[in-house]
Amino acid sequence: MINKRVSELKHIGSKKAALLNNLGITTIGDLLWHIPRRYEDRSKLKEITNAVNGEEITTIVTIISWEQKEIRPNLCLLKAFIQGKNGSGYAIWFNQSYLKRQLPAGTKVILTGKVNFKDFIPQIQVTDYEILGEKDNNLHKGRIVPFYQLTNGLTQRWFRAIIAQALELVGKDLPEILPQSFCKKYRLLSKTEALNYIHFPPNITQLYQAQRRLKYEELLIWELGLNLRRTIYENGVQGIAHIKDNYMVEKLIDNLSFSLTEAQKRVLGEIINDMEKPTPMARLLQGDVGSGKTIVAAGAIVKAVSGGWQTALMVPTEVLAEQHRATLEKLLLPLKIPVVSLTSNTPSNERRIILKKLATGELPVIVGTHALIQDSVIFKSLGLAIIDEQHRFGVGQRAALEAKGRCPDLLVLTATPIPRTLALTIYGDLDISYLDELPPGRKPVVTRILTETHRPKIYEFIRQEIKKGHQVYVICPLIEDSENINAKAAIAMAKTLSEEIFPNFNVGLVHGRLNFKEKETVMNDFRKGKINILVATTVVEIGVDVPNATVMLIEGAERLGLAQLHQLRGRVGRGQSNAYCFLMVNDSSYNNKRLRILTKSQDGFKISEYDLRLRGPGEFYGTRQHGMPEFRLAKIPQDKRILEQAKKDALYICQHKLWTSPEFQKLCQLSLEKITNLTI
Ligand code: ADP
Ligand code: MG
Numbered sequence: 001m002i003n004k005r006v007s008e009l010k011h012i013g014s015k016k017a018a019l020l021n022n023l024g025i026t027t028i029g030d031l032l033w034h035i036p037r038r039y040e041d042r043s044k045l046k047e048i049t050n051a052v053n054g055e056e057i058t059t060i061v062t063i064i065s066w067e068q069k070e071i072r073p074n075l076c077l078l079k080a081f082i083q084g085k086n087g088s089g090y091a092i093w094f095n096q097s098y099l100k101r102q103l104p105a106g107t108k109v110i111l112t113g114k115v116n117f118k119d120f121i122p123q124i125q126v127t128d129y130e131i132l133g134e135k136d137n138n139l140h141k142g143r144i145v146p147f148y149q150l151t152n153g154l155t156q157r158w159f160r161a162i163i164a165q166a167l168e169l170v171g172k173d174l175p176e177i178l179p180q181s182f183c184k185k186y187r188l189l190s191k192t193e194a195l196n197y198i199h200f201p202p203n204i205t206q207l208y209q210a211q212r213r214l215k216y217e218e219l220l221i222w223e224l225g226l227n228l229r230r231t232i233y234e235n236g237v238q239g240i241a242h243i244k245d246n247y248m249v250e251k252l253i254d255n256l257s258f259s260l261t262e263a264q265k266r267v268l269g270e271i272i273n274d275m276e277k278p279t280p281m282a283r284l285l286q287g288d289v290g291s292g293k294t295i296v297a298a299g300a301i302v303k304a305v306s307g308g309w310q311t312a313l314m315v316p317t318e319v320l321a322e323q324h325r326a327t328l329e330k331l332l333l334p335l336k337i338p339v340v341s342l343t344s345n346t347p348s349n350e351r352r353i354i355l356k357k358l359a360t361g362e363l364p365v366i367v368g369t370h371a372l373i374q375d376s377v378i379f380k381s382l383g384l385a386i387i388d389e390q391h392r393f394g395v396g397q398r399a400a401l402e403a404k405g406r407c408p409d410l411l412v413l414t415a416t417p418i419p420r421t422l423a424l425t426i427y428g429d430l431d432i433s434y435l436d437e438l439p440p441g442r443k444p445v446v447t448r449i450l451t452e453t454h455r456p457k458i459y460e461f462i463r464q465e466i467k468k469g470h471q472v473y474v475i476c477p478l479i480e481d482s483e484n485i486n487a488k489a490a491i492a493m494a495k496t497l498s499e500e501i502f503p504n505f506n507v508g509l510v511h512g513r514l515n516f517k518e519k520e521t522v523m524n525d526f527r528k529g530k531i532n533i534l535v536a537t538t539v540v541e542i543g544v545d546v547p548n549a550t551v552m553l554i555e556g557a558e559r560l561g562l563a564q565l566h567q568l569r570g571r572v573g574r575g576q577s578n579a580y581c582f583l584m585v586n587d588s589s590y591n592n593k594r595l596r597i598l599t600k601s602q603d604g605f606k607i608s609e610y611d612l613r614l615r616g617p618g619e620f621y622g623t624r625q626h627g628m629p630e631f632r633l634a635k636i637p638q639d640k641r642i643l644e645q646a647k648k649d650a651l652y653i654c655q656h657k658l659w660t661s662p663e664f665q666k667l668c669q670l671s672l673e674k675i676t677n678l679t680i
Contacts, residue, residue: 048115064080139161255335300409310380312372312382314393318344344371345516386411552568558587
């Protein structure tokens with residue numbers, strides 16, 4: 001029944017069915033999962049004369065007479081003189097002159113709306129009305145009334161009636177998906193109760209209970225899907241147990257000019273521990289900008305290589321690939337481990353040689369972009385796959401890299417701090433390590449919010465810094481997703497700076513329209529200090545480590561997410577001198593409240609948690625991407641308690657291999673189906 005099309009319901013023709021389809025509703029089941037966006041408590045009636053100015057009430061009145069006024073073309077005011085029990089007043093509608101016919105004088109109606117007093121006479125601006133005596137099970141009054149997200153052509157009243165009809169038809173006995181034992185343990189409502197109450201809650205307590213039950217269900221399905229997939233993957237094949245000998249890893253660390261932070265030691269220990277086990281590692285390493293993830297990754301690489309395995313490091317851009325190759329080379333060459341890189345810019349003859357040597361196992365370490373997951377890339381024995389900046393890759397790409405070996409260990413690095421709760425959600429199938437300590441001596445970056453009026457002062461400040469021998473980044477506004485338009489803004493900025501503002505300094509420019517060679521040249525000049533001011537478009541373009549850069553000016557900062565701004569800011573403050581980040585707000589009407597946290601905190605996790613609360617997970621990552629789940633009811637991080645419980649229960653089901661038990665079978669099957677659809 002629940003899989004039947006909505007057109008089977010009364011009052012749904014092809015036109016309405018198409019409109020529902022726009023909302024993603026095709027079956028009766030979809031309809032019932034279209035959860036109200038909000039509710040209005042209309043269970044308590046109030047006399048219009050007893051209302052407080054500005055109060056929203058629901059009241060019963062009789063229509064006495066009508067007036068209509070043309071305010072301006074296309075705007076007509078409809079006013080009814082109404083009589084309640086204790087007194088009279090006016091009811092107001094706009095542009096609905098048909099109501100005069102529908103509610104003729106003498107009709108008894110129930111009205112909902114906001115009350116304003118004009119010359120002591122109450123006026124109710126009607127948002128919903130109902131003719132008393134009409135038989136429709138009291139859907140719109142005298143109760144907690146649901147409001148849905150709808151599309152043009154559908155009304156709340158119509159939709160409520162359709163939902164009521166669907167519930168009447170199938171809502172008496174909806175198929176239960178959760179195991180009895182879980183429902184009992186957590187005292188959850190049954191599926192039938194929950195879906196009935198979520199649409200038409202008898203009271204507020206039952207509404208909360210319905211929400212809790214449905215949130216738990218969707219979070220459990222998500223967590224179970226992720227973990228089942230992982231479990232089945234691990235059960236199917238034997239992973240790699242890397243050698244226990246850490247001699248080479250210790251040598252790598254001894255060669256460093258600094259000692260590892262306690263966090264780095266701990267995290268490297270967790271990774272080494274995973275790698276020595278025969279089950280494939282699946283670990284996410286989270287660390288704020290500059291927390292030193294690269295050296296930890298290098299440790300894992302050395303461990304794998306010293307046991308004879310190959311390793312691959314996949315990064316999102318060519319510039320980053322080149323930088324990582326150079327960094328790793330410095331670290332690994334003393335251990336006689338060569339490092340190569342592969343991107344779409346690798347010349348074809350060089351590429352041919354690399355591919356051959358990868359296939360024979362001659363090359364132990366490769367760094368590359370998406371080029372690494374092309375079909376032509378074959379490893380002899382890939383034992384460790386590392387992905388940097390995981391959030392820029394899809395779950396599918398992650399899987400594609402893993403598939404280059406036979407169950408290689410997987411290490412995922414992310415520099416965008418993801419609050420623990422969100423990480424738990426998206427990466428429910430990964431173990432998480434936190435690099436929660438910065439190397440000693442890092443200074444906070446002084447951060448200020450500025451507007452146009454400050455510009456001359458800031459330019460003067462930049463001039464002084466450059467005179468001290470320091471370097472400066474100017475990040476240009478991300479106008480939109482078009483790299484062409486962004487490039488234009490950067491080009492214009494570079495021109496203004498070099499010709500008008502700083503004619504005596506060298507201004508460099510890097511943006512997405514340049515080819516790799518051009519980018520590398522500019523970046524190298526900046527690294528060498530030949531360029532004083534680097535104008536750049538995006539974060540990635542400047543994923544570099546230039547300790548001499550002390551100032552960053554970010555244009556149009558109001559357009560960027562807090563996590564992203566924090567990420568950008570991490571490019572300065574890497575040296576001994578004081579560092580500054582100026583957030584230029586170009587839109588003068590913008591309220592700076594959101595940005596202010598950056599001036600107060602240097603803690604990436606705190607900042608991104610705040611960002612997440614403000615903007616929601618979808619916005620947090622810009623677009624809907626990368627298997628980022630969208631829940632119907634659950635909100636992350638607000639519902640993290642339920643999420644954590646769901647994760648525990650999912651792990652329990654996996655550990656006890658309950659997927660074949662009759663009680664769990666249906667749930668497990670559904671979870672796997674959902675996750676597969678999401679990630680492929
Ligand atoms: P991220 O975590 O952002 O990738 P990196 O690995 O690039 O950070 O490290 C940032 C800088 O900190 C590098 O120049 C690196 O050499 C340095 N670094 C890493 N670990 C330490 C440490 N324990 N002590 C001092 N400097 C360190
Ligand atoms: Mg890094």
